Amino acid sequence: MPAPPRFTAADRMLVVAPHPDDETLAAGIAIQSALAAGAAVRVLFATDGDNNPWPQRWLEKRWSIGAAERARWGARRRLEAAQALAALAVDGRVAQALHFGWADQGLTDALMQDDRAVAALAEEIAAFAPTSIFMPALDDRHPDHSALHVMLELAVLRAHTVVQRYCYVVHGGAQAADASADPLRVARKVAAMEAYGSQLALSRRRLGEWLARPERFLALERPRPPELDAVGGLCIPLGLPGRSPWRHEVLLVIAARDMTLRLRGRLPRFAHDGIDVVLTDASAGVAVAARMVDAALRVVPPVAPLGAWAKRHRAGSRIVVFDRTYWHGARDAAPSAAPLVERGVAGPG
Structure with a gap:
């Protein structure tokens, strides 16, 4: 201990x-x-x-x-x-x-x-x-x-x-x-x-x-930017990969030097690996294409990240408070050789 x-x-x-x-x-x-x-x-x-x-x-x-x-x-x-x-x-x-x-x-x-x-x-x-x-x-x-x-x-x-x-x-x-x-x-x-x-x-x-x-x-160690791969992408775990009949969405928070993006996107019921999802931050006018691979979210951030966290979040009202999956940081991810999605589909301005 x-x-x-x-x-x-x-x-x-x-x-x-x-x-x-x-x-x-x-x-x-x-x-x-x-x-x-x-x-x-x-x-x-x-x-x-x-x-x-x-x-x-x-x-x-x-x-x-x-x-x-x-x-x-x-x-x-x-x-x-x-x-x-x-x-x-x-x-x-x-x-x-x-x-x-x-x-x-x-x-x-x-x-x-x-x-x-x-x-x-x-x-x-x-x-x-x-x-x-x-x-x-x-x-x-x-x-x-x-x-x-x-x-x-x-x-x-x-x-x-x-x-x-x-x-x-x-x-x-x-x-x-x-x-x-x-x-x-x-x-x-x-x-x-x-x-x-x-x-x-x-x-x-x-x-x-x-x-x-x-x-x-x-x-915890001192905060430091997450490591990006050769094409500028990062991978963040989303927790348990099992299919579920409940509605879920992906939440992604990216901290940059002068802004914080709060992106979210709806997952289809019984979501599985290999699907693409578009994450949006309406207030910032940003949309990013991401992909679920090996129970993780793979994305090329539209800004240089100082930190990034993601969660597979059960949407709607709850009877049971506790999560089966919780937030994960970019540094929790294991390297993956899976192909990465293209850079964000839209951005500020």
Whole structure:
């Protein structure tokens, strides 16, 4: 298991949580370690976790949940987050909390819609000047988590800063309990999780198992442009190749020096390898021809990429929140000898 990050009083730790409780589950021990070292700690909650209907129905004894009920639930979860951070305090030092209040279960849409979310994250990174960012991993099965990872990668590129990024997995991580953690810090972490009564009402056993896991973080390398092949193309995995009756679309985000392209294209039902798909960014006036090869997306980007990420995304409403496939980066791809599509069919201007 990788060695846990070490902190000093000069450090500034930014923990980015998609929902209230992710910070405790993923980094409750690490937050205490930073506070004990005298580091400044800030927890950024992207959403209020307000789109969480089943626990709310159970606790409030109601079936219908509208905007007013979701707002009340979000306010409750903000209060729980404050109580959780108080429980993680060390020697009177408490992590700061910042709430963005973005749409719960809507971070993929926020990523693909426009640049506002990325701009807000970049402004926070510039203002707080963290020495380390603890952030969701690309391969977390909750779509809010993996989308937030892509947002943060874009924000770091935009902020033009050098900061160590550590990734954590909440949904899909290892199951083994941690027998080596400091008992006092474990006790504080358990107390912090007890603050989240809204989540424990229906999921105490599952969350208890997650709480007992070791806190594992993947240290990311400094961002660098993806490698292109001899004809200027790149290949990005799309996850499981199996055919599905559900409607899917391909999402592709390309970061360039002065713009970010957010391209998407509809896949036919039972999509298979070898099909072509046109990806468009209507706001930028760009269309790009791509091809699915070996369960990956092969494309010649219309701009020089500083980073690129793609996802095979299930379109429409969902009953089950979690993804079978998640975002992948261009650096996740294995080399392929398959023929590449022609350069983009249209571009700016």
